[in-house]
Amino acid sequence: MSRDFRPTASWSNLQRRAELLRRLRAFFDRRGFLEVETPILSADTVVDRHLDPFRVVGGQWPVVGSENTNPQSPIPNSSVWLQTSPEFTMKRMLAAGAGRIYQVARVFRQDEIGPLHNPEFTLVEWYQPGDGLDAGMQLTSDLCEETLRRGPADRVTYAEAFDRCVGVDPHTSDGRQLAETAQKLGVASPESLSLDDRDGWLDLLLVERIQPHLGVGRPVLLYDYPASQAALARTRQDAGRPPVAERFELYANGVELANGYHELLDPSELRARNVRVNAQRVADGKEMLPEESRLLAAMESGLPTSVGVALGFDRLAMLALGVKTIAEVVAFPFDRA
């Protein structure tokens, strides 16, 4: 008799997870956010070097907005994707005049399996039109305080964290300097990590030597990322300093919980980033993702200034319940799905 029909999470953990979700919804409702639902299956998908969406085949799909006009493109017109986050559709709502909105969405990311990863997971995503980085971090801290009850989050810049934990400047060091730092600190490095891949080395140092310390006491908001890791955030350049991405992440107990952007508004900049990301994906041996999308149309019509945040609800539940794996807070993880 196979026993893997059973849930991996205990019934009491599932009850506490449901209670946490009620508290989270009440938090947003009190602050005047409208709960929305947007498509999880879409013709568009976020174009990110390290996010691999599931492509869905079969069925008829009327592709209009993201019809690709490039005959050389390897992406068939009829491709649809399970969303890696509801970002595009929620921003389309903002461009159409929505106020503060939030969504509790199921999202999907290929090959992300581990104690802190499940290929299907629950993302809480919200947008604060009119707000900037500071207000986004404030609300994230408030939500964290209300759900984890471990005080407001401290703020540390990406550069301060690197300076303190590994002693390098993440904005000015080149790949070779970062690789030497990793070697000096005894970090096991992938042989295939090239010296040109600055962001790859930054990720390695972050994961190995910085992240374990983040949010060990009070939660931490890490902000002002390298401009090369802006993704969908705008960049800013202070006098005499290298440019930074107006992006932040929330950490508690060394676990990454949320990612926020002061949203990029310029469609031509997004087009340029999509082209760059696809070139990197091809170099990494991955498939290209569609560069055109209805989000670009929304940005062309005018996206309001806003800050947007995505929070991993399964991990929040994990920390709130004091357990170490996602399998303890979801009924059926991927290997039992």
Add this chain to the structure above:
Amino acid sequence: MASYNTSEFRKGLKVQLDGDPYIMIECNFVKPGKGQALYKCKLRNLLRGTVLDRTYKSGDSIDAAEIDEIQAQYLYRQGDHFVFMDNESYEQYELTAEQVADAWKYLKESMVCSIILHDGQPISITPPNHVVLRVEYCEPGAKGNTATNVTKPCKVDTGAEFPCPAFVNIGDLIKIDSRTGEYLERVKE
């Protein structure tokens, strides 16, 4: 040569590094939300027992170990050695207690196990995933207690002890998962 991609990485994978066979004993997936996925692995050298830490990024691959796997039945134990016989060639193989490791807990006469050979020499054995063992001694169970979350130690016919539910009695046949040592169920003769 066969190789394994990072998406196939898992505990128990046998790979070849610098000419030696290794078994993956740990594989931790770590990934910053927007960053490079990394697989932090611990690999044990199947010949020497030494352990290596290696980190791979998604898309990397490792060669499969140059080993053969045969099915052999367990014959007997002689001092510090365990003797097995290849079911097809009838050739006998001796493994040391160190090579057998925890598998002794499951070994019963004529049980068919898989043996890994490197250059024709046995280096490790794996018992079947589920093995049936007879309980030789345990404290008496409370009548009517069918709870599976309270356990007591039960000594079985191989000499090993396993935690079992309170309702298990002396003489019962129990099924154990040899990969985890976990009690699965009582079985009939």
